[in-house]
Amino acid sequence: MTGSSGGASHVPVLLERVLDLLAPSLTHERPVVVDATLGLGGHSEAMLTRFDDLHVIGIDRDSEALAQAGRRLEPFGERITLVHAVYDEMADVVRGVGTRAGFEAVSGVLFDLGVSSMQLDRTERGFSYAHDAPLDMRMNPGEGPTAADVLNTYAAADLARLLFEYGDERFARRIAAAVVAARADEPFTSSARLVDLVRSSIPAAARRTGGNPAKRTFQALRIEVNDELGGYKRALPAALRVVEPGGRVVVLAYHSLEDRLTKRAFAKVTTSDVPRDVPFVPEGREPAFRLLTRGAERASDDEVAANPRARSVRLRAVERIAA
Structure with missing residues (x-):
C-alpha cells in the first residue's frame, strides 16, 4: 500500500522492516527482487536506493499505477523492469525477464497486498466509500x-x-x-x-x-x-518456487484471510514431513525454508498514528535454505 509520488506521498507501510528483512539476501552480485504489487513504487524506490546493485522487477495489474511508478522510478534506468501482469503470473514473468538478463531465480519477492493509496484516492475508480463515484473497483x-x-x-x-x-x-x-x-x-x-x-x-x-x-x-x-484471494493463492506458491537459496519472501497482508493463507503456506514449507517421534531429520528431508518472523508482526503505534492504513497490517517472511 503505497501512496502518491507527489509532495504529500504516503510512506510505504513497514518500510524499514521490509528493507532489513530483504537485506541479507541482496549481498551477492546483481541480486534481483520481484515487487509483486508495485503500486506507485514506494517500496521499489527505497530498495533501489539502498541496494546499489539491485535490479527490481515490478509487477502490477493496474496500467495507470505502472505508468506513475515508471515516472517515479525513471532515475534508476535499466535497474527496474516494469511488467503489466497479475502477480499469479510471476513464474512466467521471472522466466521471461531472466532469459533476457541471464538469471533463473530471484533473491527476494515482496507482496504488499490490498488496494493502493492511488486507487483509494482516485475518486473515479470507485474504491472509496468516502466519495460518490461509479461502482467500478477493478484494479485493471x-x-x-x-x-x-x-x-x-x-x-x-x-x-x-x-x-x-x-x-x-x-x-x-x-x-x-x-x-x-x-x-x-x-x-x-x-x-x-x-x-x-x-x-x-x-x-x-x-x-x-x-x-x-x-x-x-x-x-x-x-x-x-479482483479475485484477490484466488490470485494470491496461486501467486504465493509461485513466489516460493522462484526464490534462490538464501532468497526471501516478505508479505504484508491487511486482511485476515490473506494472512491466514500466508501463515499456512509458510508453515508448510518450514516444517519437515518427518514424524515427530523420529530423533533426527534425515539428510534431504529438511524443510526448504525457515521462518524469519515470530508470528505476524504489526506496525508500531507511532507508524499507525502517522499512517492509519498501517493499522491492520500483518507482516510475515521466510528464507529459502535448501535448493
Whole structure:
C-alpha cells in the first residue's frame, strides 16, 4: 500500500522492516527482487536506493499505477523492469525477464497486498466509500466485471457469503437482502447509493463505533471483483518456487484471510514431513525454508498514528535454505 509520488506521498507501510528483512539476501552480485504489487513504487524506490546493485522487477495489474511508478522510478534506468501482469503470473514473468538478463531465480519477492493509496484516492475508480463515484473497483480498468455488476447480478445468498467471508460483515444477510430489493427498482451504479443502503441496513447501535459502516462491504466487493484471494493463492506458491537459496519472501497482508493463507503456506514449507517421534531429520528431508518472523508482526503505534492504513497490517517472511 503505497501512496502518491507527489509532495504529500504516503510512506510505504513497514518500510524499514521490509528493507532489513530483504537485506541479507541482496549481498551477492546483481541480486534481483520481484515487487509483486508495485503500486506507485514506494517500496521499489527505497530498495533501489539502498541496494546499489539491485535490479527490481515490478509487477502490477493496474496500467495507470505502472505508468506513475515508471515516472517515479525513471532515475534508476535499466535497474527496474516494469511488467503489466497479475502477480499469479510471476513464474512466467521471472522466466521471461531472466532469459533476457541471464538469471533463473530471484533473491527476494515482496507482496504488499490490498488496494493502493492511488486507487483509494482516485475518486473515479470507485474504491472509496468516502466519495460518490461509479461502482467500478477493478484494479485493471476495463477488464472483467465491476462492483456494480456484482451487486446487480449476484443472488442474495452469494452476496451475503462474500460480504461475510471477505468483509467480516455481521449484517451480511441484511445488506444482501436490501441490495436485492433495491436493485429491483433501479440497478446500482454509484457508491453513494450503496453507502446509504448499507448504513440504513445496519442497526443504529452498531453504527456508533468502527468508522464508516460501508467499509466492510466495499472491501468485500473489491476482493471479489479482483479475485484477490484466488490470485494470491496461486501467486504465493509461485513466489516460493522462484526464490534462490538464501532468497526471501516478505508479505504484508491487511486482511485476515490473506494472512491466514500466508501463515499456512509458510508453515508448510518450514516444517519437515518427518514424524515427530523420529530423533533426527534425515539428510534431504529438511524443510526448504525457515521462518524469519515470530508470528505476524504489526506496525508500531507511532507508524499507525502517522499512517492509519498501517493499522491492520500483518507482516510475515521466510528464507529459502535448501535448493
